[in-house]
Amino acid sequence: MSLAASEILLAFKAGRAFRREGTNIVEPNPAKGAIYLTNGDDGLLHFIWRNRTTGNIEEDLILFPFDASFVRVSQSPGRVYVLKFSSSNQRHFFWLQDASSARDAEFTENVNGLLQNPEFDVRWGVPISSTAPQASTSAAGSAQASTSTTSRQGAGSNFEATPEQLATLSQMLTSMSSQPQASSDVSLTDILTPTNLAPLFNHPELISTLFPHLPPDLPIPPSAEALERIIHSPQFRASVANFDQALRTGLLGGLVRTLGLPEEAGTGVGPFLRAIQEQADRERENTMDTD
Incomplete structure (x- = not known):
């Protein structure tokens, strides 16, 4: 799916991370990337990871309301999060790459708002709830990220200014x-x-x-x-x-x-x-x- 053909709801810098084979250790990959949540041209919510160096979209996940959550991996050092699903054992790990961690909680709150309701209004500068979900890297494999500028309004439109x-x-x-x-x-x-x-x-x-x-x-x-x-x-x-x-x-x-x-x-x-x-x-x- 092309980002230009979609409505960008939220975007922030994040790299991918991967679980070391045979362990619960999650290791960040150094590649620069970005997470986008979009309303695709198919009318569905997409969770996209794009490589900021190559510009290539390397992950494009279709999400349904209440099926996924984006939570921090509390046992992992650094700013590692996981996108996990209630309908399957899928786990996709990411680490936040914004220079400052000051907005991590806002990114996470907005991501989870959109994962529950694609019509959620992204919010900035408001108190973050104290009940944000956390995750662990237990043997069961459970583990655990704001546009835009993009913003919901016009962020993915085909409008061309004269x-x-x-x-x-x-x-x-x-x-x-x-x-x-x-x-x-x-x-x-x-x-x-x-x-x-x-x-x-x-x-x-x-x-x-x-x-x-x-x-x-x-x-x-x-x-x-x-x-x-x-x-x-x-x-x-x-x-x-x-x-x-x-x-x-x-x-x-x-x-x-x-x-x-x-x-x-x-x-x-x-x-x-x-x-x-x-x-x-x-x-x-x-x-x-x-x-």
Whole structure:
């Protein structure tokens, strides 16, 4: 299955680990990788492991609600987890490769939320339950990982931005008092606020461009009032927060290419904003050259 053809729900850096033959010892493999949970084009939930060096998908598991869990291997040193199934003795081991372990609990909570319910809303920055499952490497073999930026909203869509749409987004960014820096403190939730977005809806040509990508139950013809309601809604703020978090995983290179941006734009919030600005600057220069 192609990641580009699926809706990425969650993504984070993780390598694979393997049980040493004849023992309960689980050893991490040094290959750099990433775990993706996606809604596939077949309508099913997929648990994917992709090699970040080769770009190849080396594991693609179809999961059904409540059949699997993702839990830490408490007896194993390091950040080793296992994907285990209630319907079989399958065990797939992974080790988390994010530079910091600060978000491990969030990744695990979100993975298990999706494994129980594919419609689970991925959550960030909320208290983690104290009942997170643990696992052991007992003789019975039981053992025991957040997109994206990706985010549920649009992360696997086939949407392709036009130069006009990129220019519009650039106008939104440059309307701020200063240009965003590449600092890790930059957040889309601080940029895509109702206060910053509302002035853009004074342009009728922008409203008609955005409307095909908005929820289908909005009134027709589109109106600035309808868009105002959207940007003030909790769902919109949650979508922005999810996309911000997905960008921070650095795993959205494939997604941003569908927006006409270089793969580097998917490695963080700062690179994403800079790439949009540079693309819009080029479009403006081309327009001026043809005038």
